[in-house]
Amino acid sequence: MRFILLSLLLPAAMLAGQKGIRLSGSAQPGASSLDSIVESVTRGASSDRQRALALHRFGMEHFIHFIGPVEQEGVPVTDPLKLISVYGYALCGNNSSAMAALYNLAGMKARVRRFQYHEVPEVWFEGKWNYIDTDMFGYVFLPDGETIASIDEIIARPDLFLTQKNPPTPFFPFDDKADMADVFRHKDNQKDYHAYANAHLMELDLRTGEAVTMYFKPQGRFFLGRALPRNLGTEYLDYWTLGPVRKGSLAWRDSGPAAYGNARFDYEPDLRAAAFLKEAQSATGIRAGTDAKKPALMAASQGSEAVLIIDVTTPWIIAGLQNDLSGPDDDRDGAVVSGYFWRGSEQDTNRISVSTDHGRTWQDVWTNKLLGAVPFQVDLTRWIAGEPGYQVRFTWTDRSGGAGLSQLRVKTWVELSPMALPRLIPGDNAMSLSVSPHSVHYERSLWDRGRKLPNETPVNLNAAGASPYRTLKDPSKPGELMFDLGVRARVEEARVSILARREGKSPKVSVSTSTDEGRSWTLRQDFRPHPEHQMPTMWFNQTLRAAAKVKITVQDAALEQVIANSLVNHPPAHPGALRVTHAWKEGDRERSFSSVFDVSGMPARYTVNAGQGLVNEWIRIEAPSR
Numbered sequence: 245m246r247f248i249l250l251s252l253l254l255p256a257a258m259l260a261g262q263k264g265i266r267l268s269g270s271a272q273p274g275a276s277s278l279d280s281i282v283e284s285v286t287r288g289a290s291s292d293r294q295r296a297l298a299l300h301r302f303g304m305e306h307f308i309h310f311i312g313p314v315e316q317e318g319v320p321v322t323d324p325l326k327l328i329s330v331y332g333y334a335l336c337g338n339n340s341s342a343m344a345a346l347y348n349l350a351g352m353k354a355r356v357r358r359f360q361y362h363e364v365p366e367v368w369f370e371g372k373w374n375y376i377d378t379d380m381f382g383y384v385f386l387p388d389g390e391t392i393a394s395i396d397e398i399i400a401r402p403d404l405f406l407t408q409k410n411p412p413t414p415f416f417p418f419d420d421k422a423d424m425a426d427v428f429r430h431k432d433n434q435k436d437y438h439a440y441a442n443a444h445l446m447e448l449d450l451r452t453g454e455a456v457t458m459y460f461k462p463q464g465r466f467f468l469g470r471a472l473p474r475n476l477g478t479e480y481l482d483y484w485t486l487g488p489v490r491k492g493s494l495a496w497r498d499s500g501p502a503a504y505g506n507a508r509f510d511y512e513p514d515l516r517a518a519a520f521l522k523e524a525q526s527a528t529g530i531r532a533g534t535d536a537k538k539p540a541l542m543a544a545s546q547g548s549e550a551v552l553i554i555d556v557t558t559p560w561i562i563a564g565l566q567n568d569l570s571g572p573d574d575d576r577d578g579a580v581v582s583g584y585f586w587r588g589s590e591q592d593t594n595r596i597s598v599s600t601d602h603g604r605t606w607q608d609v610w611t612n613k614l615l616g617a618v619p620f621q622v623d624l625t626r627w628i629a630g631e632p633g634y635q636v637r638f639t640w641t642d643r644s645g646g647a648g649l650s651q652l653r654v655k656t657w658v659e660l661s662p663m664a665l666p667r668l669i670p671g672d673n674a675m676s677l678s679v680s681p682h683s684v685h686y687e688r689s690l691w692d693r694g695r696k697l698p699n700e701t702p703v704n705l706n707a708a709g710a711s712p713y714r715t716l717k718d719p720s721k722p723g724e725l726m727f728d729l730g731v732r733a734r735v736e737e738a739r740v741s742i743l744a745r746r747e748g749k750s751p752k753v754s755v756s757t758s759t760d761e762g763r764s765w766t767l768r769q770d771f772r773p774h775p776e777h778q779m780p781t782m783w784f785n786q787t788l789r790a791a792a793k794v795k796i797t798v799q800d801a802a803l804e805q806v807i808a809n810s811l812v813n814h815p816p817a818h819p820g821a822l823r824v825t826h827a828w829k830e831g832d833r834e835r836s837f838s839s840v841f842d843v844s845g846m847p848a849r850y851t852v853n854a855g856q857g858l859v860n861e862w863i864r865i866e867a868p869s870r
Contacts, residue, residue, distance in 0.1 A: 261451035261523045261816055261867050262843055264680030267824065269666035269673050272496070273302070275329045276446045282349045292352050292369035293392075296376060299346045303339065303378035304494040306663045308502055309418070311468060312338035315630060317692035318711045319743060319805050322783065326444040330560050331466075332495070332504055332661025339379040340365040341440040356436040357395045358779065362427045366395055380424070381494070382416040384408065395433070402428040417492050437774035438782035441741035443807040446559045447684040448865070451523045452820065453513040455866035460498075460662040463506040464565040465575055467630045467659055496663045499859045505662035507560060511654040514869055515540035525555035525635060539586045539617075539648025546645045550638075553603065554581075557633040557683070560658035564625045578625035581636050583652040584617045588644030596620070597637040598627050601695055602685075602730055606637060617650065632686045665863065668828055668854045677824060678847035681815035685731040688807040689713070697806060698730035705803075712745050714803035719748065725796045725803060726762060729810050737811040738788040746773075746780045748800025753784065757791035765795055816843075823866040831857040840868070 268274035273284035285302045289295040306328050312335040313321040321327060322341035327334050334342065340356045343365045347354035353368040362380075366373040373394040376383045384393045384404050398404055402425040408415065416424050450456065495502035513520045516532045529550040533542045543550040556579075564575020585594040594612035599605060610622045628634040636654065640647045666675065689697050691713040703724035705714045716723045729738055744753045752772050756765040771784045781804060788794070794808065825838040835855075841848040 261449065261454065261519075262679045262820060262822055263447070263449050263814055263816055264678075264682040265448040265450060265822065265865060266446075266678050266680075267666050267675065267863070267865065269668070269675045271667050271669045271673060272663075274666070275306075275325075275661075275664035278325050278345070278349050278442075281328070282346060286350055292350075292367075293374075295350050296347060296352060296367045296369055296374065299343065299350060300376050300378050300383075303343050303346070304381055304414075305496055306332065306661070307339050307342070307378070308333040308493055308495045309335065309339075309379060309490045311335060313468060316688075316690050316805050322440040323442060323444045323741070323807075324440060325442075325446060329446055329661055329664040330444075330659065332663050334379070336379040337363040343367075343376075343378050345440045345442060355776075356439040357433045358436055359427055359433045360430050364395065377416070380416050380418060381414040383412060385411070395428070398428045399431050402426070414492075414494070418490075434778040435776050436779045436782075437777040438779075438784055440785075441743070441783050441807055442785040443739040443741040443809045444559075445684045445739065445809050445811060447680075447682055447811070448559055449557055449683050450822075450865065450867040451511065451513065452517070452519045452867050453869050454509065454511040455864055456507055456509050457862050457864040458507040458660060458665055459505050459862045460665060460667065460860045461500070461505060462503055462566075463508070464578065464657045465563045465659070466504045467561050467563040496667070498667070502663070505660050505665070506563065507558075507658050507660050509556065509558065509654070509656040509658070511554075511556075511652075513652060515650065515652060517869065519869070524552060526551065526553040528552075533648060538646060539584075540650045542648040543640065543642035547641075547643050549641050550648075552638045552649065554636045554638075554652075554654060555633070556636070556654060556656055557686075558656070558658050559632065559684070560660045562625075562628050562631050562634070563657055563659040564629055565657060575625050575629055576623055577657075578623075579628055579634070579654075579656045580621060580623050580625075581652075581654050582619070582621040584619055584650040585612050585638075585640065586617050586646055586648045586650065587612050587615050587640075588642075588646030589615070591641075591643040592647040593639070593641045594618070594647065595639045596622055597639070598624050599635040599637065600628055600631050600633075602687075602698070603635055603637075604698065662860075665860075667860045668826060668852055668858060670854055670856050670858050673852045673854065674849065675824075675852060676847050676849050677822065677841055679822070679843050681813060682736070683812050683814040685729065685735075685810040685812050687730045687809065689805050691805070697725075697727035697808070699726075699728045701726040705798075711804060712747075712802040713805070716747065716798070716802065719800075722797050722799045725798075725806070726793065727806075727808075728793055729791065729808055731810055731812055734813045735791065735810045736789070736813050738791055738794075739807075739809050739811075740786045740788060740794060741783060741805075741807040742786075742796060743781060743783050743804040743806075744798060745802040745804050746782070746800070747802050750799070751782075751801040752799045753801055754797040755786050755788075756795040756797070757788055758793040758795070759790060762793050762795075821868060823864075823868050825864040825866075826852055827861045827863070828854060829857075829859040829861060830855045 274280040286295040310333040324342035324345040344354040347367045374392040405421040405425040529544045564578030568574040596610040597606040705723040755769045823840045827836045837852045
């Protein structure tokens with residue numbers, strides 16, 4: 245059966261948003277965590293060599309060679325899960341960092357070697373280092389035709405690129421082999437043993453009345469921030485419409501070139517439903533209206549102030565739409581909030597504000613100057629592009645008895661990697677849908693934009709808006725940076741990634757935690773770089789539990805960036821359901837599958853049968869109001 249439509253009837257009382265939603269399929273490894281990726285990709289491998297080459301193949305199929313993403317000025321994104329699931333494209337440096345992380349997680353030593361024109365990973369197996377270039381698609385055998393060469397062996401014999409009798413497939417298809425050899429004739433390089441951050445978490449949450457539609461092809465833009473070159477030349481023809489396309493890429497696609505994808509979050513809550521105020525980030529001085537001729541949300545009492553905060557969270561990156569393609573900054577309509585704000589008299593006030601730092605600072609974006617039920621449509625994109633989420637605050641004072649809010653809608657576009665989505669292939673596709681009582685709280689320093697960590701407190705550290713961002717005032721003494729995880733709920737796990745810069749002969753970075761507001765501290769990690777590490781910068785990662793406050797101590801080092809993502813225990817307010825819809829084409833024929841699943845039966849397993857000529861179009865997950 246090629247067309248399937250299932251609908252399970254659920255009790256009307258089942259109103260709920262859901263946390264920790266994960267959807268995976270049998271067509272490719274689940275990309276919601278590095279553990280699931282490595283376990284799936286290396287399953288059945290009997291040696292480190294087989295494991296390394298399986299991960300190499302996975303990397304070639306999931307990264308498009310393109311300008312690497314940068315979120316903080318001067319700091320390329322190196323987090324492997326973010327590169328795989330959010331961006332799907334990378335240059336050699338990002339790519340090598342991500343591959344080193346995958347090799348490490350599979351139990352192998354790995355490092356990155358940085359040349360003048362290229363960065364490449366090495367992985368240790370069979371008693372030696374092995375150069376496997378996932379960015380340029382290849383590796384090189386020694387003359388025996390079996391042993392994979394190391395970087396140092398290629399530096400000694402760069403003509404190995406030209407003398408391969410039985411090269412692997414693929415074998416450096418993008419560059420002339422003599423050019424690849426020339427990279428290694430420039431012998432100067434640096435070893436990087438601490439190449440990647442590892443803090444990203446892929447938890448998807450949906451509130452009652454919210455849906456996310458994940459598209460396999462570009463619908464909007466992708467986020468590059470300041471990395472976009474101003475002179476695009478002919479290389480970047482069709483830049484926004486096709487994205488980071490590379491001829492000969494192994495990255496998955498079922499039609500056309502491999503590219504980025506987008507997703508759209510649509511939130512249209514029933515403001516009068518009990519579930520809405522329970523699921524709101526914050527609701528103060530608010531009651532649900534009972535009169536159809538008045539606002540759906542009103543102040544709790546006449547003359548008082550009402551404040552509603554809606555929290556939009558996503559594991560992906562917010563990006564705008566295509567609009568004027570000749571304008572790199574024209575990303576309008578990436579995030580739009582709309583509805584009706586009611587103002588009954590001149591004494592009433594209506595105001596909308598937005599925050600990208602969990603409410604620590606707010607930017608006013610709209611103020612109502614009219615009377616009556618006034619429609620608004622506010623584009624938030626210019627404040628929030630590149631963020632993993634934002635908060636919208638609606639504030640009103642009601643002196644007339646008629647002020648309030650109605651028909652709220654929030655639309656948010658994000659960028660994602662379609663290579664990481666649970667796609668369909670011809671035949672039976674086994675799918676699995678699960679939830680968990682967890683949400684993610686994202687915190688990161690964006691010191692180039694003046695954004696600090698929550699309650700950031702420096703001791704003996706200078707603060708700057710350019711690299712190096714946090715340096716020692718008195719180099720003879722250690723510096724300290726204390727901050728909160730930024731969440732009051734119970735944190736089950738906090739992943740902290742720290743990028744430090746060598747400022748002396750013996751750099752040292754320590755991580756300590758406190759559960760009593762800093763009165764006492766427990767040392768969690770005392771980090772010193774690998775003896776062979778030669779790069780001025782180094783990432784190191786720490787997983788913390790039972791922590792509320794973190795302290796980073798540096799000696800002979802500066803701080804460039806800190807990322808702290810917390811897995812928070814946050815059960816949904818009610819039991820509920822999720823509806824999943826797959827849409828695809830078989831030739832010119834539109835096909836779909838839809839089913840509603842009671843979360844009490846999770847994980848839910850189902851099968852989607854698809855025919856030949858398959859083109860994946862989109863997947864939608866909804867938390868319906870029933």
